Amino acid sequence: MKVIRASVLGYCMGVRRAVDIAYRESRAAAESLSSGGLPRQVCTLGPLIHNPQVLEDLGALGARVLDEASLPDAMENHIILIRAHGVRPQAEAALIARGARIVDATCPKVKANQMKARQLSREGYQIFLAGERRHGEIIGIQGYAPSCVIVAGPGEAEQAAARLRAGWEAAKNAFSSGKGPAKIALIGQTTLSAEEYRAIGEGIGKYFPQVERINTICQATAERQEALAALCGQVAAVVVAGGRESANTRRLRDIAEGRGKAAWLAESPEDIPPEIRAYRVIGLSAGASTPSRIIDAIEERLLRME
Ligand code: SF4
Structure with a gap:
């Protein structure tokens, strides 16, 4: 069997950085405890990434996952x-009010997008925020621009812009003084496709041609x-290495299937299905939250299959 890597x-850079920081902090806390230092509990708000092996490793080093809705008092x-x-x-x-130390x-x-949202919000912009309402990144950015309007796709963006425009026209007629929301900006979730982001911008642009589309x-x-x-x-x-909970990993499998390829998602070598033996040349890809050692282990197993 031949394996070709994408x-x-x-x-990606952001996930690698977060994982490196998590290992560093978790190891430092474990070493401090074993050498008689003060106990320190390393936690993340929700799982660090959608990869079970990394979460297991960090758990073994003592890191815990906290739920924002049920934080301890102290x-x-x-x-x-x-x-x-x-x-x-x-x-x-x-968290800071409860005495926790933050490691960002x-x-x-994403940080740059949060800062842009805060700046535009302070300057009086009406912000449209494009992305998945329940995604952590969108929830985070919304915290920096509380009056933003979240839109999940082009149709929703156009409807929201139409409503905002109608509300503004009504207020202008009622008070004959409304200047209207002259400053309009669009910010998007970093993982949106360029095509979808453009379509969302166009939907808003039908009602607010002046919309500033921030490249996010x-x-x-x-x-x-x-x-x-x-x-x-x-x-x-194609085999795509990565967690089943990872949306970008599943999307990669969909892309391969959309191109007519038999495709499987594998969290570990054990997930490689026996029927893959029917194929002689296998493509290997991996989601943005898949560590190299998992990719290597899956490639090795494929190469050993006859
Ligand atoms: S995909 Fe997200 S986490 Fe990764 S580099 Fe891009 S913005 Fe950062």
């Missing part, structure tokens, strides 16, 4: 690691998708 696969001995997609500033303030592993690209899309997702799409031309089937 030219771009696995950890957290003086806690080190709270902020995940790559960031949190609301209000959540950070609540927010991806620099990260190329990491697109790069992995494009590399896999190119690889599909050279292989008979």
Whole structure:
């Protein structure tokens, strides 16, 4: 069996950075405890990444996952690691008020978007925030621009813009003084596709042609998708290494299937199905939260299959 790797696969810069920080802090806390130092509890708000092996490793080092809705009252001995997609500033303030020490592993690209949202909000912009309402990154950015309007897709964006425009026209007619929301901006979740972001901007632009479309899309997702799409031309089937809970990993499998390839998602070598033996050339890709050692282990197992 021959295995060809996608030219771009696995950890993106933001996830790699967050995982490195998590291991560093967890090991330091474990070493401090074993050498008689003060006990320190390393925690993340929700799982650090969607990868079971990394979460297991960190758990073995003593790291815990906390739920923001049920924080302990006293957290003086806690080190709270902020995940790559960031949190609301209000959540950070609540942790600090309880005595926790914050270690910020927010991806620099997400941080830049949070700061932009705060700046535009302070300047009086009406902000449209494009992305998944329940995604941590969107919840975090919304905390920096509380009056933003979240839109999940182009249709929703157009409807929201139409409502806002109608409300503004009504207020202008009623008070004959309304200047209207002259300053309008669009910010998007970093993982949106450029195509979807453009369509969302166009929907808003029908009602607010002056909308400023802030470039917030990260190329990491697109790069992995494009590399896999190119690889599909050279292989008979595809294995995507990564967690089942990871949306970007599942999306990679969908892309391979959309190109007519038999494709499987594998969290570990044990997930490789026996029927893959029917194919001689296998493409290997991996989601942005998959560590290299898992990719290597899956490749090794494929190479050993006859
Ligand atoms: S996908 Fe991009 S923005 Fe998101 S964590 Fe990775 S590098 Fe950062």
